[in-house]
Amino acid sequence: MAETTMAQALNLALRDALAEDPSVVVYGEDVGPLGGVFRVTDGLTAEFGEDRCFDSPLAEAGIVGTAVGMAMYGLRPVVEMQFDAFGYPAFEQVVSHVAKTRNRTRGRVSLPMVIRVPYGGGIGGVEHHSDSSEAYYAHTPGLRVVTPSTPADAYSMLREAVESPDPVVFLEPKRRYWTKGEVERGTRTEPMDRAVVRRRGSDVTLIAYGPTVATALETAEAAAAEGVGVEVVDLRGLSPFDDATVADSVRGTGRAVVVHEAPVFGGYGAEVAARVTERCFHYLEAPVLRVGGFDIPYPPPRLEEHHLPGVDRILDAIARLQWESRWVSPGARAGAAGEPLPVAEVGA
Amino acid sequence: MERTDDRPDQASPPLPSLEPIRLVDQRGRRVDDPVHHSPDHAVLLRLLRGMVVGRRFDRQAGALARQGRLAVYPSSFGQEACQVGGVLAMRADDWLFPTYRDSVALVTRGVDPVGVLTLLRGDWHSGYDPNRYRCAPQCTPLATNAPHAVGLAHAARRAGSDLAALVMMGDGATSEGDAHEAYNFAAVWNAPVVFLVQNNQWAISVPVRKQSRAPTLAHKAIGYGMRGHHVDGNDAAAVYAVVSRALADARAGRGPAIVEARTYRMDPHTNSDAPQRYRDDAEVERWRARDPVDRLTALLRAEGRLDDAALAGFTQEGEELAADLRERMADEDAPDPDELFAHVLAAPTAQLTEQRAALRDEVRKEAGHG
Numbered sequence: 001m002a003e004t005t006m007a008q009a010l011n012l013a014l015r016d017a018l019a020e021d022p023s024v025v026v027y028g029e030d031v032g033p034l035g036g037v038f039r040v041t042d043g044l045t046a047e048f049g050e051d052r053c054f055d056s057p058l059a060e061a062g063i064v065g066t067a068v069g070m071a072m073y074g075l076r077p078v079v080e081m082q083f084d085a086f087g088y089p090a091f092e093q094v095v096s097h098v099a100k101t102r103n104r105t106r107g108r109v110s111l112p113m114v115i116r117v118p119y120g121g122g123i124g125g126v127e128h129h130s131d132s133s134e135a136y137y138a139h140t141p142g143l144r145v146v147t148p149s150t151p152a153d154a155y156s157m158l159r160e161a162v163e164s165p166d167p168v169v170f171l172e173p174k175r176r177y178w179t180k181g182e183v184e185r186g187t188r189t190e191p192m193d194r195a196v197v198r199r200r201g202s203d204v205t206l207i208a209y210g211p212t213v214a215t216a217l218e219t220a221e222a223a224a225a226e227g228v229g230v231e232v233v234d235l236r237g238l239s240p241f242d243d244a245t246v247a248d249s250v251r252g253t254g255r256a257v258v259v260h261e262a263p264v265f266g267g268y269g270a271e272v273a274a275r276v277t278e279r280c281f282h283y284l285e286a287p288v289l290r291v292g293g294f295d296i297p298y299p300p301p302r303l304e305e306h307h308l309p310g311v312d313r314i315l316d317a318i319a320r321l322q323w324e325s326r327w328v329s330p331g332a333r334a335g336a337a338g339e340p341l342p343v344a345e346v347g348a
Numbered sequence: 349m350e351r352t353d354d355r356p357d358q359a360s361p362p363l364p365s366l367e368p369i370r371l372v373d374q375r376g377r378r379v380d381d382p383v384h385h386s387p388d389h390a391v392l393l394r395l396l397r398g399m400v401v402g403r404r405f406d407r408q409a410g411a412l413a414r415q416g417r418l419a420v421y422p423s424s425f426g427q428e429a430c431q432v433g434g435v436l437a438m439r440a441d442d443w444l445f446p447t448y449r450d451s452v453a454l455v456t457r458g459v460d461p462v463g464v465l466t467l468l469r470g471d472w473h474s475g476y477d478p479n480r481y482r483c484a485p486q487c488t489p490l491a492t493n494a495p496h497a498v499g500l501a502h503a504a505r506r507a508g509s510d511l512a513a514l515v516m517m518g519d520g521a522t523s524e525g526d527a528h529e530a531y532n533f534a535a536v537w538n539a540p541v542v543f544l545v546q547n548n549q550w551a552i553s554v555p556v557r558k559q560s561r562a563p564t565l566a567h568k569a570i571g572y573g574m575r576g577h578h579v580d581g582n583d584a585a586a587v588y589a590v591v592s593r594a595l596a597d598a599r600a601g602r603g604p605a606i607v608e609a610r611t612y613r614m615d616p617h618t619n620s621d622a623p624q625r626y627r628d629d630a631e632v633e634r635w636r637a638r639d640p641v642d643r644l645t646a647l648l649r650a651e652g653r654l655d656d657a658a659l660a661g662f663t664q665e666g667e668e669l670a671a672d673l674r675e676r677m678a679d680e681d682a683p684d685p686d687e688l689f690a691h692v693l694a695a696p697t698a699q700l701t702e703q704r705a706a707l708r709d710e711v712r713k714e715a716g717h718g
Contacts (some may be wrong), residue, residue: 033350051506057536062495062529069499072484073507077499089525096489097496104473104485107691141692165694193697240697
């Protein structure tokens with residue numbers, strides 16, 4: 001099977017959704033003939049016509065606000081916020097209407113719509129092109145907030161998002177748009193509100209989502225070389241949250257680190273750390289740590305590598321998980337005998 | 349391939365008149381308008397009936413607020429010609445996008461008055477089925493209902509329907525970004541929408557001249573390539589005629605429009621406002637002389653179309669509505685805490701199911717201590 005990039009997988013998902021359901025419409029800024037600045041909507045106007053995929057005026061509140069009205073009339077609009085930080089003008093519509101209309105109307109009016117948001121850094125973008133805005137959306141009851149980390153999930157989760165009776169904020173990790181993977185059209189992966197274990201390991205759980213899943217997997221590879229078994233959980237659905245899968249993993253390993261690009265203060269990781277602590281306190285060998293960006297406005301591109309959490313920063317966090325309190329070394333749980341490793345070596 | 353051009357490709361819409369369109373003057377005498385014709389007597393009687401009943405509803409709701417039976421009530425006393433004229437100009441399959449001040453419009457539309465007051469009583473955020481009445485929930489954030497109307501109207505037109513949407517907004521709301529975006533989207537998409545701006549002169553305490561330097565708020569339409577109409581908002585016949593025509597234009601594909609209805613908020617912003625801090629009673633009294641109900645009553649009486657019995661009938665209808673409202677609003681049924689979790693997402697989440705159980709437990713314990 002041909003390898004597909006995440007951007008192509010998203011394109012296929014939109015293509016299949018448009019073909020299968022005449023109520024689906026796709027619109028936003030430059031999503032028409034250009035195919036979107038990341039080419040996620042490439043070819044859709046040509047294939048389905050301007051009636052189904054079209055450019056709108058350049059106004060995010062208007063885009064989301066009109067989508068509310070379209071959804072009230074029975075359409076399933078899929079709208080694009082061109083970049084994370086360009087979505088902020090639409091925030092009032094998202095928070096006060098998209099998220100609340102079902103509640104306000106006692107379930108009489110639902111808004112099946114998808115707001116696609118390319119988010120996160122790592123692409124060398126200048127100011128306003130690299131924000132991680134997930135916490136704003138995840139903090140809002142009434143929205144589903146999801147983010148894929150693989151092309152297969154990108155396809156499946158976007159299909160599911162379009163079919164959902166609830167409004168979905170679909171966060172696309174833009175620096176993974178060019179990541180390749182196998183995608184079979186029509187194939188569904190796990191439901192979008194379910195977390196999945198991407199790698200098994202017995203010593204520590206890395207909890208990641210979207211762009212940091214790949215970083216977590218790289219970290220696990222590096223840690224394995226040091227004899228540390230890292231389990232990687234990909235959250236996929238940020239809201240609602242899959243407590244069961246995450247808690248199962250942490251109960252098995254006894255240690256957890258949450259990894260995201262966003263600033264740590266008041267960030268999504270704080271919620272994850274709190275939930276894990278509430279559910280797994282007696283299983284934990286160390287406090288749940290958070291690794292993320294610094295508490296700074298997103299830096300200019302020539303400095304972003306210092307901001308984004310990489311393998312080393314995550315390994316350092318793993319090294320701080322109070323291994324000295326254990327009588328066995330990390331790596332010993334799998335049955336490997338041996339002397340305890342000096343703590344310093346764990347993060348090396 | 350798209351094409352652009354170095355010259356404008358359409359003519360400018362005509363400027364709205366500085367003098368508002370008027371069909372009936374303050375003393376109830378007919379005024380000729382070159383474009384708009386007065387509705388016939390049957391319609392005029394429906395307008396009067398709607399205003400009499402609507403005003404009685406408004407007075408009753410204000411009383412309920414003073415008695416503490418409503419959390420708050422934003423009155424539309426003085427704006428009945430806009431509320432009733434706008435709604436009666438609509439077709440049954442058109443959609444209304446009201447604000448929190450448009451209770452009388454909703455009652456005129458046929459929504460159960462108790463349902464209209466659900467929001468303001470504080471039982472829930474909206475009390476009626478939008479699809480049944482084709483009325484969106486009352487919108488509290490300013491102008492955010494306008495893009496919804498554009499989206500719905502555009503979707504309907506795309507599906508081959510000729511329905512139109514009527515958005516209600518105030519003078520203050522025209523300063524909001526969402527108003528601008530909605531006007532622009534409507535014009536670009538040629539969506540069948542009419543924006544009825546009730547310029548009641550005051551956005552809480554801020555007069556309209558501090559909102560806008562546009563000659564009239566209807567002039568704003570011109571920059572979007574839309575038609576703008578400036579109408580006497582205390583002349584129900586004129587509001588009805590102008591909105592009817594604008595809706596007909598919109599549904600026929602001749603484009604959306606802004607209708608500015610110049611009126612006055614006779615009451616405070618809500619029952620908790622203090623208008624003596626920012627406006628003179630003399631101004632209120634000047635507007636009292638332009639009362640929309642008195643004006644239409646005078647016309648119909650002068651033309652021999654309204655006798656005491658007919659007027660008494662309208663009044664009686666209003667009294668019955670008010671009595672029914674008093675009775676049903678006296679009902680002390682407490683809202684159900686379980687419902688807090690019922691309509692967040694389509695299906696309950698594990699977390700909400702847990703939280704609902706926790707609240708049930710709290711409620712049970714509280715009851716035990718009571």
